Amino acid sequence: MTDPVSLITSRNPTxxxxxxxxxxxxxxxxxxxxVERARAAQSDWLHDGAAARSAALGAVATAIEAAGAELAALAVREVGKPLTEARAEVARTVAIWRYYAQAPYEPAGAVHEPAAGPGLLLTRRRPYGVAGLITPWNFPFAIPSWKAAPALxxxxxxxxxPAPEATACAVRLAEIVQQALPAGVFTVLPGAATEGNALVSAADVVSFxxxxxVxxxxxxxxxxxxxPVQAEMGGLNAALVLPDAxxxxxAAxxxxxxxxxxxxxxxxxxxxIAVGAALDPLREALCEALRAVPVGDPADPATVAGPLIDQRARDQVTDAWHGLDAPAGATVPDGPGWYAPxxxxxxxxxxxxxxxxxxxxxxxxxxxxDDLAHAVRITNSVPYGLVTSVHTTDLNAALxxxxxxxxxxxxxxxxxTGVDFHLPFGGNKAxxxxxxxQGRAALEFYTSSRTITLSPVGTT
Incomplete structure (x- = not known):
C-alpha cells in the first residue's frame, strides 16, 4: 500500500x-x-561501543567543516539567512557535533551502597531506540544537529x-552525516503534517x-x-532597560x-520595556540603530536582515504594525523578495x-x-517565557x-538572541x-534511567 503523492517545494525567499x-x-x-529500519540498525549502533560512536560523530564534524562554504551558501539561498549568520551557524554546527563526540565516554550512571547487606546498587542510562526529530527552517543545520548529535x-x-522550507538543507546534511554512520542510523524524510504525525506515532522518543x-x-x-517528548515553541521576549544602563x-x-x-x-x-527615565533616550538610540540596519540581499556579508521566509510571514508582520505609531523603520530593497523593514x-x-x-x-x-517591579510584571504578563534580557549597571537590580x-x-x-549549546535551552509556560x-540535559532526555540491584548468590 502506498500513500497519495504530494510535492514538497522549497523556494528562495529572496x-x-x-x-x-x-x-x-x-x-x-x-x-x-x-522507523523500523532505524530500529533494526540501532542495536548494532549501541553495541559498537563508545569509541565507535565517538569516532563517527567526530567524522561528521570534520565533514561538515569541510563543506562549510557550500552549506552556508545553501542556507542563504533556501531560507534567506544572511551570509555572516549562515557561516556562524555552520561553525556552530561543527562545534555541536564535536562536543557530543565526547559524550559517549561520559558516565552512564552511578554506583550506590545498598541499604543493608552485601551487593551493589547501580543506576544506568540507556537509549530509548529511535528518536523522532521534527525541526524548523530557521536554523536548518544547527537545530537538527543539536537534537540528533546527543541522541546518536x-x-x-x-x-x-525537517520543515518543508528547509528540505534541501536537511537532505544535504543527511548526505554528509550518513557517510560517517552505519546505514539506517540517521534518516531524513522530507514532508509536512502527514509525515510529522506519522513520526510522532512511531518513534520511541520525540523532540520538536x-x-x-503544532x-x-x-x-x-x-x-x-x-x-518521552520535548517541544520547543514560541517566544514573546522582552528586553528590560533600566535608567542606569x-x-x-x-540599543545596539x-x-x-x-x-x-x-x-x-x-x-x-x-x-x-523602558523603565522610568530610560524611555526617551532609549527610544532615540533604538530608532537610530534600527534605521541603520542593513536590509537586503542575504548573500551580501554586510546584510543583517534579509527577507521573510514567505509571503504569509511578510503579511503577518505588516498586518501587525498596521495602524500603530511607528517611530522607526528601516528601508527595504525593491525587488521580488519577501522583505519587511x-x-x-x-x-x-x-x-x-x-x-x-x-x-x-x-x-x-x-x-x-514605572519601575523594575512594574517591568517584571509586564514581562511576565504574556503566555510565553523563553528568554529575557536585562540591561543595567546595577548588580542589585539585575539580581x-x-x-x-x-x-x-x-x-x-x-x-x-544567542545561546550556548553546552547549556540547557528552553523556556517556561507556552x-x-x-x-x-542541549548540553548534558539532552543526553538525559534521550535516555531512560534503570536502577539495578546486584546481590551475591546465596543472599536473601
Whole structure:
C-alpha cells in the first residue's frame, strides 16, 4: 500500500521564482518503514561501543567543516539567512557535533551502597531506540544537529522530519552525516503534517521545535502513547532597560535582536520595556540603530536582515504594525523578495497581537514601565517565557530581576538572541514542554534511567 503523492517545494525567499528543491513527500507508510529500519540498525549502533560512536560523530564534524562554504551558501539561498549568520551557524554546527563526540565516554550512571547487606546498587542510562526529530527552517543545520548529535551519542538511531522550507538543507546534511554512520542510523524524510504525525506515532522518543499550536499537538500525541517528548515553541521576549544602563550598548543589542535574520528566531526581542527615565533616550538610540540596519540581499556579508521566509510571514508582520505609531523603520530593497523593514512601534493597545502572540518578524513594541517591579510584571504578563534580557549597571537590580522573571533564560547586558549549546535551552509556560535540550540535559532526555540491584548468590 502506498500513500497519495504530494510535492514538497522549497523556494528562495529572496527570489521566489527560484525553486531550490521539489520532491515528493514520502507519506505515512514510508515514515513507518524508516522507523523500523532505524530500529533494526540501532542495536548494532549501541553495541559498537563508545569509541565507535565517538569516532563517527567526530567524522561528521570534520565533514561538515569541510563543506562549510557550500552549506552556508545553501542556507542563504533556501531560507534567506544572511551570509555572516549562515557561516556562524555552520561553525556552530561543527562545534555541536564535536562536543557530543565526547559524550559517549561520559558516565552512564552511578554506583550506590545498598541499604543493608552485601551487593551493589547501580543506576544506568540507556537509549530509548529511535528518536523522532521534527525541526524548523530557521536554523536548518544547527537545530537538527543539536537534537540528533546527543541522541546518536547516547546510542539511539534518528529519523528527522525537517520543515518543508528547509528540505534541501536537511537532505544535504543527511548526505554528509550518513557517510560517517552505519546505514539506517540517521534518516531524513522530507514532508509536512502527514509525515510529522506519522513520526510522532512511531518513534520511541520525540523532540520538536516549531510553532506553539503544532508543538502542543505533538506533545499530546506523544504523551498519549507514553513516549518521552520535548517541544520547543514560541517566544514573546522582552528586553528590560533600566535608567542606569549603558543606553547606546543596550540599543545596539536590542536592535540586533529585533532585526537580525529579520526577527525569525524564537529568541528575538519583540517587546522593549523602558523603565522610568530610560524611555526617551532609549527610544532615540533604538530608532537610530534600527534605521541603520542593513536590509537586503542575504548573500551580501554586510546584510543583517534579509527577507521573510514567505509571503504569509511578510503579511503577518505588516498586518501587525498596521495602524500603530511607528517611530522607526528601516528601508527595504525593491525587488521580488519577501522583505519587511525592522520596525519599532509605540502606544500598542492592550490585547493587541504584538502583546500576546509571536509574530516572528523584525518588529518590536516599546513599552514604558514605572519601575523594575512594574517591568517584571509586564514581562511576565504574556503566555510565553523563553528568554529575557536585562540591561543595567546595577548588580542589585539585575539580581532582583532574576528572581522575579518567569523565563527559562535570562541574559544580563546581552542580546536576547544567542545561546550556548553546552547549556540547557528552553523556556517556561507556552514556550516549552518537557525537559530542556542541549548540553548534558539532552543526553538525559534521550535516555531512560534503570536502577539495578546486584546481590551475591546465596543472599536473601
Amino acid at each position: 527570489d521566489p521564482s527560484d525553486v531550490v528543491l521539489r520532491t515528493p513527500a514520502p507519506g505515512a507508510f514510508a515514515v513507518a518503514d524508516a 551519542a547516547a546510542g539511539n538511531a534518528v529519523v528527522l522530519k 521545535t516549531g510553532s506553539t499550536t 508543538g502542543r499537538t505533538v506533545a499530546r500525541a506523544a504523551t498519549a502513547r507514553g513516549v 549603558d543606553i547606546a550598548q543596550a 543589542h536590542i536592535a540586533a535582536s529585533i532585526a537580525g535574520y529579520a526577527g525569525q528566531k524564537c529568541t528575538a526581542t519583540s517587546r522593549v 525592522p520596525t519599532l512601534v509605540e502606544k500598542v493597545p492592550a490585547g493587541h497581537r504584538l502583546l500576546n502572540a509571536e509574530v516572528f518578524g523584525p518588529i518590536a513594541a516599546l513599552l514604558p514601565a 532582583g530581576g532574576l528572581d522575579g522573571l518567569d523565563t527559562g533564560m535570562i541574559r544580563i547586558n546581552a542580546p536576547s 514556550s516549552s514542554h518537557g525537559p530542556r535540550e
